[in-house]
Amino acid sequence: MTVIYEKVALIGLGLIASSMGHAMKRAGVAGEVIGYARSKETRDIALEIGFCDRVEDSAAKAVVDADLVVLCVPVGAMADVAIEIAPNLKSGATISDVGSVKESVINAVAPNLPEDVSFIPAHPLAGTEQSGPRSGFAELFDNRWCILTPNGMPHVKEVSDLKSFWRALGANVETMDPAHHDLVLAVTSHVPHLIAYTMVGVADDLGRVTDEEVVNYSAAGFRDFTRIAASDPTMWRDVFLNNKEATLEILGRFTEELFDLQRAIRRGDGEQLHDYFTRTRAIRRGILDAGQDMDVPNFGRNMPHDD
Amino acid sequence: MTVIYEKVALIGLGLIASSMGHAMKRAGVAGEVIGYARSKETRDIALEIGFCDRVEDSAAKAVVDADLVVLCVPVGAMADVAIEIAPNLKSGATISDVGSVKESVINAVAPNLPEDVSFIPAHPLAGTEQSGPRSGFAELFDNRWCILTPNGMPHVKEVSDLKSFWRALGANVETMDPAHHDLVLAVTSHVPHLIAYTMVGVADDLGRVTDEEVVNYSAAGFRDFTRIAASDPTMWRDVFLNNKEATLEILGRFTEELFDLQRAIRRGDGEQLHDYFTRTRAIRRGILDAGQDMDVPNFGRNMPHDD
Numbered sequence: 001m002t003v004i005y006e007k008v009a010l011i012g013l014g015l016i017a018s019s020m021g022h023a024m025k026r027a028g029v030a031g032e033v034i035g036y037a038r039s040k041e042t043r044d045i046a047l048e049i050g051f052c053d054r055v056e057d058s059a060a061k062a063v064v065d066a067d068l069v070v071l072c073v074p075v076g077a078m079a080d081v082a083i084e085i086a087p088n089l090k091s092g093a094t095i096s097d098v099g100s101v102k103e104s105v106i107n108a109v110a111p112n113l114p115e116d117v118s119f120i121p122a123h124p125l126a127g128t129e130q131s132g133p134r135s136g137f138a139e140l141f142d143n144r145w146c147i148l149t150p151n152g153m154p155h156v157k158e159v160s161d162l163k164s165f166w167r168a169l170g171a172n173v174e175t176m177d178p179a180h181h182d183l184v185l186a187v188t189s190h191v192p193h194l195i196a197y198t199m200v201g202v203a204d205d206l207g208r209v210t211d212e213e214v215v216n217y218s219a220a221g222f223r224d225f226t227r228i229a230a231s232d233p234t235m236w237r238d239v240f241l242n243n244k245e246a247t248l249e250i251l252g253r254f255t256e257e258l259f260d261l262q263r264a265i266r267r268g269d270g271e272q273l274h275d276y277f278t279r280t281r282a283i284r285r286g287i288l289d290a291g292q293d294m295d296v297p298n299f300g301r302n303m304p305h306d307d
Numbered sequence: 308m309t310v311i312y313e314k315v316a317l318i319g320l321g322l323i324a325s326s327m328g329h330a331m332k333r334a335g336v337a338g339e340v341i342g343y344a345r346s347k348e349t350r351d352i353a354l355e356i357g358f359c360d361r362v363e364d365s366a367a368k369a370v371v372d373a374d375l376v377v378l379c380v381p382v383g384a385m386a387d388v389a390i391e392i393a394p395n396l397k398s399g400a401t402i403s404d405v406g407s408v409k410e411s412v413i414n415a416v417a418p419n420l421p422e423d424v425s426f427i428p429a430h431p432l433a434g435t436e437q438s439g440p441r442s443g444f445a446e447l448f449d450n451r452w453c454i455l456t457p458n459g460m461p462h463v464k465e466v467s468d469l470k471s472f473w474r475a476l477g478a479n480v481e482t483m484d485p486a487h488h489d490l491v492l493a494v495t496s497h498v499p500h501l502i503a504y505t506m507v508g509v510a511d512d513l514g515r516v517t518d519e520e521v522v523n524y525s526a527a528g529f530r531d532f533t534r535i536a537a538s539d540p541t542m543w544r545d546v547f548l549n550n551k552e553a554t555l556e557i558l559g560r561f562t563e564e565l566f567d568l569q570r571a572i573r574r575g576d577g578e579q580l581h582d583y584f585t586r587t588r589a590i591r592r593g594i595l596d597a598g599q600d601m602d603v604p605n606f607g608r609n610m611p612h613d614d
Contacts, residue, residue: 188524198564200587217495233584258505277540280507
């Protein structure tokens, strides 16, 4: 595989950045990978594991001469990082990110960048509930989608290079308008996470009386929620603070539907419930057909080696 | 393993019944397994696969001489089945079930049974999103909980035998009051399912505009919901119709918490959000400690053989 970017700077070295480091090595698309994280311990781990070739103790140093700079910090931290690195950015460099929201990232970063760089925000739709530099692995992006939301002037070659880069990391790539991205992600990710957090919170609140029971009987359907609710609190706080409009719109639709179902339950309207559940079962098939999940019962959880 | 019940009748031959058939054979706890399902095709499949030794074309015939009768039909069908089988039940037989709710099952079945049987309702907390006689497998109950809610006179030996039976099938066994069961399950299973159905419905509603996008980007957190929402619509309709009070109570708590979080988002209260997410992350650890799930990131979904 040919090198696409001679020097790639990763700002922030958590799950996504470490996985990018592993995947870049697997694909051979980067000449040198330079990493920065606030904590020395994290920087040491990155070198120890080897998903960075070099680490620096400031973001400003890490981006010197970099052809691609990827901001892998919480959305709430991006403005400050952009301000710090701006003076050291090479002319013609590509600046990107991996944030879960796009309009806010653009608002935070774009005004602080010089004219002579290409700002191409990105969002790789991949992750696990783990965090930190030891959690990354090369296969994280395989067959997942990475959405690019190019901002401002269309830098055709730079967008094309970044697409090739993400494809080399294993992903499918799509471009879209940032506001549209934020709405679609509110539906498929942000509001589901919020709901999962809430359901776990309700159980915990009840759990002060029946703590062991709630934990023991969680295999009955609740565990799916707990996996989602184990995600990184800082990242998710920033997602909700930064995707407010779309989140509130989808939450509104959700509560309308929920109250509709609640009324059907109160009235004992079995037909409405059955129709609703039948309709939603079909959507699962659509997701399997789109290839986004294993068609193995219970996500493969009934393999003999489990439990 | 010693035979606990010489003749076991399974009424209904779906996921749970077929898995019980496989697990009983694995454990050697039943002398003969007799099955009944409404459809001839299902009965033929049960014989073909071999998780029943014999099938009958009526429930009344299937329970003749049975030492254990397990009702594996939707909760809404149990009263009629109880009425049909009552005249043919052997004196001293144990009648049980596998329904997801317990108070309603007791109300539907108990009044229709003769005095000289032991009615010990049960609920094995296990399942996948699959349905039907081909979906069962022996390991379904391994390390899962089975809750017994003995009704009426405490038939000490009969309860003890049924506990041994379920332990031989791989489960841990607990007994509790049926109303308490229904509340705990509303929290850990019923309301999470309802919420999953609703979220999938919202996405589908939006999906008429962005159908492929919602499906493609579902890997971002939505897929967990879709797995839950792929469960059997009939079974779930009956669960909600038959666990109304507990479901509505938990839904009420849930919407209170959700509106609280919604307001935090509207106000931009990052601290409240972060505190809430941090608290709920700890509960995941509790579930892993209780041994109810694999401590593998992403439920093992990042294995190289996936996708």
